[in-house]
Structures are given as structure tokens and as C-alpha cells.
Amino acid sequence: MKVLIFPQPEAAVRRTADLLMDQVRRAPRSVLGLATGGTMEPVYAEILARRDRPSFAGVQSFNLDEYVGLAPEHPQSYHRYMAQHLFDGLDMPATQAHLPRGDAPLAHLEASEYDARIRAAGRIDLQLLGLGANGHIGFNEPGSSLGSRTRVKTLTRKTLEDNARFFGPDEEVPRYAITMGIETIMEARQIVLLALGPGKAAAVRGMIEGAVSTYCPASILQFHKNATIVIDEAAAADLTLRDYFEEVHPGGAEVLV
Numbered sequence: 259m260k261v262l263i264f265p266q267p268e269a270a271v272r273r274t275a276d277l278l279m280d281q282v283r284r285a286p287r288s289v290l291g292l293a294t295g296g297t298m299e300p301v302y303a304e305i306l307a308r309r310d311r312p313s314f315a316g317v318q319s320f321n322l323d324e325y326v327g328l329a330p331e332h333p334q335s336y337h338r339y340m341a342q343h344l345f346d347g348l349d350m351p352a353t354q355a356h357l358p359r360g361d362a363p364l365a366h367l368e369a370s371e372y373d374a375r376i377r378a379a380g381r382i383d384l385q386l387l388g389l390g391a392n393g394h395i396g397f398n399e400p401g402s403s404l405g406s407r408t409r410v411k412t413l414t415r416k417t418l419e420d421n422a423r424f425f426g427p428d429e430e431v432p433r434y435a436i437t438m439g440i441e442t443i444m445e446a447r448q449i450v451l452l453a454l455g456p457g458k459a460a461a462v463r464g465m466i467e468g469a470v471s472t473y474c475p476a477s478i479l480q481f482h483k484n485a486t487i488v489i490d491e492a493a494a495a496d497l498t499l500r501d502y503f504e505e506v507h508p509g510g511a512e513v514l515v
């Protein structure tokens with residue numbers, strides 16, 4: 259794991275956006291795995307604001323997840339999130355942007371078909387991830403099989419509470435989501451995980467320094483050969499090896515030895 263600790267969250271966001279754009283510059287026909295959530299909003303805003311942004315016309319994308327029961331037009335669906343925060347500002351054709359259909363009549367079937375579509379596209383070149391305060395990646399909640407494929411997951415109370423901020427006071431957060439599985443995520447050639455703020459510090463510690471276990475699904479990334487963890491100082495606060503990571507990558511820089 260490469261652990262990059264940035265003094266400020268803004269610099270961590272810029273680095274994440276740069277890693278994604280570098281991938282597209284290197285390989286204009288890249289297959290990207292994308293995430294939603296509060297952490298990704300400034301990343302997508304940064305990409306859209308950049309004048310040196312590469313063309314995304316040849317890119318294909320697969321999002322990690324979608325709420326079961328929400329149609330693409332629903333204001334809180336991840337389809338809408340992606341349109342608002344990224345896709346509407348890119349030159350990527352809509353047909354090349356994939357998300358699971360939350361309103362599919364048979365969610366389980368939709369999940370396995372989505373997994374097959376990812377496989378058919380070849381491996382994901384770069385998978386962007388956020389981190390749940392409970393250690394989830396995608397919606398692979400604690401207890402998820404480390405060998406799981408895309409499927410329907412029941413969200414934990416913690417995740418429902420964390421995500422309630424995106425919904426109105428009278429709206430209920432959907433209890434189920436279709437999510438890429440942990441094995442599906444691990445097949446990506448490169449993984450970039452961004453976690454910011456003190457609310458993520460415990461999960462960051464579990465992911466980087468804890469035992470690999472279903473209790474902290476993100477800990478599986480310890481087995482990935484090309485995973486970059488981008489964090490700010492607040493999210494790094496609980497790391498025992500923090501000094502070492504900061505010595506290897508001063509200020510989050512990737513120093514070539």
C-alpha cells in the first residue's frame with residue numbers, strides 16, 4: 259500500500275483528481291471505476307475545473323453502487339449524483355457510463371448482470387474508492403465476504419445514519435443497495451482510495467494497520483498490488499506508522515528513490 263498523507267484535504271483532493279486524469283492521459287480508452295459520496299464531490303469539481311483535463315470521449319466508467327428502489331431520475335440516486343457532479347460536464351458519451359439500475363425489477367439479477375458487464379469490459383484500470391466510517395468500500399459492509407461479487411447488500415444502521423444527510427427529513431434512506439463485490443473491486447489494476455477528516459481516522463487505521471478481516475472490509479486492500487491511499491492529517495491521526503509514511507512521502511509527495 260502506498261500511503262500519502264497531505265497536510266490539507268484540498269491537496270489530497272487535487273492528488274486524487276490528478277491520479278484519475280493521469281490514467282486517462284496515459285490510456286484514453288481507460289475503464290474507470292467511480293465512487294459517489296461527499297468525499298468525491300470536490301474531486302469531481304476539481305476535474306471539471308481543470309483546463310488541462312484530458313478528453314474522456316474514449317473512457318468507459320462503472321460506478322460502485324446504487325440504491326435499490328431508486329430510478330435513475332430520483333434526486334438521491336447515484337445516477338443523478340454522477341450526472342450532476344461529473345458526467346454532465348464531461349465529453350464522455352452517456353452510453354459509456356455504467357451504473358447498476360436501482361429500479362430493476364429483479365435487483366439480484368441486475369447485480370449479477372452488472373458484474374458480467376464489468377468483466378466483459380476487461381479489467382477496471384483505475385478504481386476510485388471512498389471509505390465508510392465503518393470500514394466499508396462500495397457498500398460492502400462489515401461482515402461482507404472478501405470473495406464477494408456484485409450483489410444486493412443490506413446497509414448497516416451506521417451507513418443509513420451517515421447517508422441520511424443526503425436525503426430530506428421526510429425521506430427514508432433505502433435499506434438495500436447493489437454494490438460491486440470485494441473481489442470485483444480487487445480485480446482492478448489500480449486502486450485509489452480517498453478518505454478525509456477525523457470521522458474516518460478509525461477506519462483508516464483498521465484498513466492500513468488492522469488485521470485483514472471482514473470486520474473492516476477495506477483491510478483487504480492490504481493484499482492489492484497497486485493501491486494508493488490518499489488521506490489528510492485528520493484521517494491519519496490514529497496511524498501508528500504515521501511518521502514513517504510521512505518520511506517516505508513528505509507532504510504526500512511521491513519521491514522517486
Ligand code: F6R
Pocket residue numbers: 292293294295296297298322323387388389390391394395396397
Ligand atoms: C459510494 C460508496 C461509499 C462511499 C463511502 C464514503 O459510491 O461506495 O463506499 O465512498 O460511504 O462516503 P462519504 O464520502 O460520503 O463519506
